[in-house]
Amino acid sequence: MKRFQYYKVAACSPSVAIGDPQANVRSILAVLKQLPADTQCAVFPELCISGYTCQDLFYEDLLLRESKSALEELVQNIPDNQVVIVGLPLAIDDKLYNCAAVCFNQEVLGIYVKTYVPMYNEYYEKRWFSSAKDLKKNATISLFGKEVPVSNQIVFKDKTTSACIGVEICEDLWVTIPVSSRLALAGANILCNCSASNEIISKQSYRKDLVLHQSAACYSGYVYASAGPDESSSDLVFSGHNLIAENGSLLAEKTMQDTNEYIVSEIDLQHLLHDRMHFKTSMEEKEENTLVISFASKPIDTIELKRNMDAYPFVPKQMEKRMERCQDILRIQAQGLATRLKKIHGNSVVIGISGGLDSTLALLVCHEAFKICHLDPAGIHAITMPGFGTTDRTKNNSHTLMQLLQVSREEISIADAVYQHFKDIGHDINQHDITYENSQARERTQILMDLANKYNGFVVGTGDLSELALGWCTYNGDHMSMYAVNASVPKTLVRYIVESFALKAKKEGNQPLCDVLMDICDTPVSPELLPPDEKGNIQQKTEEVLGSYDLHDFFLYHMLRFHEEPQKIYALCLKAFPSIKKETIQKALQTFYSRFFAQQFKRNCMPDGVKVGSICFSPRGDWRMPSDASRNLWLSQVKAIQND
Secondary structure, eight states: OBOTTEEEEEEEOOOOOTTOHHHHHHHHHHHHHHSOTTOOEEEOOTTTTTOGGGGGGGGOHHHHHHHHHHHHHHHHHSOTTOEEEEEEEEEETTEEEEEEEEEETTEEEEEEEOSOOOOSTTOOGGGTOBOGGGSOTTOEEEETTEEEEEESSEEEEESSSSOEEEEEETHHHHSSSOHHHHHHHTTOOEEEEEEOOBOOTTHHHHHHHHHHHHHHHTTSEEEEEEOOGGGOBTTBOBOOOEEEEETTEEEEEEOTTOOOSEEEEEEEHHHHHHHHHHSGGGGOSOOTTOEEEEEOOOOOOBOOOOSOOOSOTTSOSSHHHHHHHHHHHHHHHHHHHHHHHHHTTOOOEEEEOOSSHHHHHHHHHHHHHHHHTTOOGGGEEEEEOOOTTOOHHHHHHHHHHHHHHTOEEEEOOOHHHHHHHHHHHTOOTTOOSHHHHHHHHHHHHHHHHHHHHHTTOEEEEOOOHHHHHHTOSOTTTTTOOSEETTTTOOHHHHHHHHHHHHHHHHHTTOHHHHHHHHHHHTSOOOOOOSOOOTTSOOOOOHHHHHOOHHHHHHHHHHHHHHOOOHHHHHHHHHHHOTTSOHHHHHHHHHHHHHHHHHTHHHHTTOOOOOOOSSOOOOTTTTOOOOTTOOOHHHHHHHHHHHHO
16 A cells, blocks of 8 residues: 555564674574565664673673674664664763664664663663763764764654654663653654563563553654563563554554564554644653754655554454443443533433434433432433334334333324425425425424423433534434534444443343343434335435445544545555445545535534544534535545546
8 A cells, every 4th residue: 555654663572692792683684684675663672782681791892892893784784774773882981881773774873872770679780881961962983984973862853754763772761751752852753662671570561551651642653672582591581572652552562472573563653743733732842952863764655554454443342441431431421411410400301212323322321310410210301203214123112212211201203293394395295305304303303392491401412423524414403402412422332332331231130121222233323214115124224325334433533533634544444444345435435525524514503512532523622624615625535546
């Protein structure tokens, strides 16, 4: 696929011979040969050229001299167009430093020096090494006929890509203010750690959390390469725990159980740039005294994407995490509604129940909110309003659900009222067009609003985030309510929240509630505004008109979370949904962008509704967009995809 702004990195833990730099360079080169040809940056462990556990051998001039010589051999043989970062000891101005050499195209661009040198527990580094704080200002070292800058305030900026590399060494990450934090403020977005972190109980999980947090705090990619088992000596065990993270997300990991010597993934620089521009407060402080070393890589047009592409970005894959996420969302929704009830001293809500997913979730939210407020669930007035498309399945599920939840329930047919309305406006009842559909939706909304007055309550809206994105709601119909509990919940997640409630009910011994909720989960998504087929089954299926909500939620996430362009979203969608035909994805993409721009006016007058995730369309919260924005730029790219 097209490369876009992906930057391929590797974290490597080669075999090490303690005190044998030449052997170690051969191991490093052997790993480099195995990496994908388009790898742009490879990171190796702390002191990997000499070995980390050399101890008093670091005083040996022979070892120091051979380490420098081995570095020269390595530099001469590294692959073209690849940044290689390796650890080694270097004597500079009568002091010994724990260093990382940043190498590119047969030269050393610069040397990073470890800042925080541990001297506690199993670490004894200050016996041999000095801190970067001891370096002279504008320090350099002569390497292979060239003066190379030496510093702990140094970044390496690629003029071809938007990558800016910052390096730290092991302990530099574990302190109160990591070195990488300052490097990020100086522009670094690819943070690399050459480490020799030994393994003890629970340290692996702590290390992982630390790396993930730092990548998130710095809005950066983070490449952590740790010393492998060959460093294990005397009382210590090293595991080669390698990590690649991006803004708080784990892209790749190698643990002690893995025998491979490296991991590879791609860091999306566009994602990082977007978040740095968006979340400005994190980058307000600037590091003014950081040395910037520029280099220019050769452009790489294509990439074989190694990172996992999640087809359902809103839905956690693991059952346990998914259940936890869904229950958290339900609690947030319920708390938002509960707060509204408390503020207006209310004890009554009105909600339309169709037997579909959205209204079911909204009813569950109401039920939980009433629990929070210690209110009688009879104050929840659930109304079914059968029309021309209502099926027995959805109607029966509605009544069963309302009965089990012990809410007040009513059935009000809209048929006669809509017939009269058609007569009033001169519409042919046999003409099943948008007027036929929307008249029903608006009649239902009118009933709910009037009942809210009757019961001294307010109408709870049921529409979800995906419907709002596509404008799949009737203006001044189901589009409107007094409080919209599902407004920031995507369609693909609605199903799982309902499912999680069903499984919770089953666990608590309420099998009937579980059964009806699971059947609702299996019901096709439909507004039920067109008559059912001859067998009484749902004929109007939303996804047959709009395209799959699986696809639309994928588009929605990538457009709204990272503001990615259609071309990239399409390429990622092909990888995420390999079984779906290109033409199907292209058609859905066309629909998405066409409707997204055309339907903004509906979002501009949304009712209040609780925000539960990173994407929200409330004009009073996250989303600011003109109703009359041109869609041509986006649709022209979609058309180019279709013509390709």
